[in-house]
Amino acid sequence: MGGSLDELESHEGVLAWFSSDSVQVWGYIEAHITFGDDSKAKTITIRYMVVNTHSSYNILLGRPTIKNLRAVVSPVHMKMKYPTDRGEVGVIRVDQRVARKCYEGSLKNKKKCWQVERRGGEVELDPRIDYEGERPQPVEEVKNVAMGGDRFLKIGSCMEMEREKELVEYLKENLSSFAWMVQDMPVIYPDVMRHWLSMNPNVKLVVQKRRKLGEERRQIVDEEVEKLRSVGYVWKIQYLAWLANVVLV
Template sequence: MAVKVQQVDLTRDVDLVFTKGDLLDVIPHDNDSIVISLVTIGRKVHRVLVDQGSSADVIFWLTFNKLQLSPYQLRPYTGCLYGFAGDQVQVRGHIELRTTFTDGTTSRTTSIRYLAVNAPSAYNILLGRPALNRIRVVASTRHMKMKLPSLEGTVITIKSHQKKAKKCYENSLKTKRGVFVVTTQPPREEGITRAEIAREKRPEPVEDVVEREIGGKRFKLGKSLSQESQDQVVEVIARHLNAFAWSASDMLGIDPNFLCHRLIMDPQVRPVRQRR
């Protein structure tokens, strides 16, 4: 007779609250990610991204090998993972690893099922919603911390390694390595995956065109249009010529909150003027 063992959550309910005191040791930042360290199979692993946008807990293949884990320990994974651009990510399998979270005073150990993903990344492990929800993590990017309850009913506060977070972000830009969202379903946009959008060709004229100069600007009109229709189109364009933008200087009055490029700079670093 088969007996099904049901896991019981012994975690006590604790209020996880962030206060002004949690901001005292935070270096001013511009939307940094939360990057922590954890312990698994007796070894400390750095560069662990706390990603509430991921639907899976991931250990990257390079990290898997560095931990001297064997591919024979992997169990088959029949699902599919998709990256941010909608491309499918290769999954070698999944593995259960005992994982410890500690703030130096209190710790909590739990078993997490990681998907072993063969993809380049600036991180070693990606903690997604399955693990975060199961151990009741509350993360705050403003306070650069995550908090979780211990089995004894106390609060474990784990600080983000801000310098490592910046370094990971810089490395991902230099090497084009993955800072990507992992989902179990392909991301869709208006019913179409982003990968399908990326493969779409830009619109091109389906017929020969004729160039007409309107208000000092050149437009292309379909050659199949009659001369009368062309003249009507030209008249409409000429009346609304100010609706077209030919350069950034033509787009005045746009609220910078709509789209604004921001440079991530450490205010503690002394600025240096480059030589000309």
């Protein structure tokens, strides 16, 4: 089609679940596209969304384009017919061999889908289970340093004695900066940290199917929720519908 990225209209966000993944949207561009040739040619203006992804298809036409073209699509016959400005009927035929190659290529570009794993009859909803060996690890061995009572901190074991002594003294002087239990940090001011849920108010909400936790995990959830409730982090409210499943992290 030609053109450059500077000609694109800006667009913020990503296109979700395109090619089984979320892809970056570069922007929009309008272009004049001609369907057919000779006397049965018809030119219309199409507004394209340009994305950065690997695909076997150069262009995907949606229903707005088919409507503007006044076309009729027949998947069975692999043809599309449209009226021309001269009163004739234009026909676009698809090469079945090329279409099959494009379809097979799109399957190769698809990435692995998430699968819900069951362990001992329980449903595992934590997506990190597939990456347990890829989590960040310390670059050196660590050791526990007593901070008084039953409180310990982990520091690197490869520091020089003088440097380690300075670090331990500094940690003890600023021991009040650490939260050892939920009660040590009853309030987090919004000016320091705030979590926003990116939600579209115009989209219909979807209720998740309720999943039951095993007895051991249910007790862990009850204990953690009670800790948060006791210091006022969360509180009970009444909803008539199920909201979301609890996931242990």
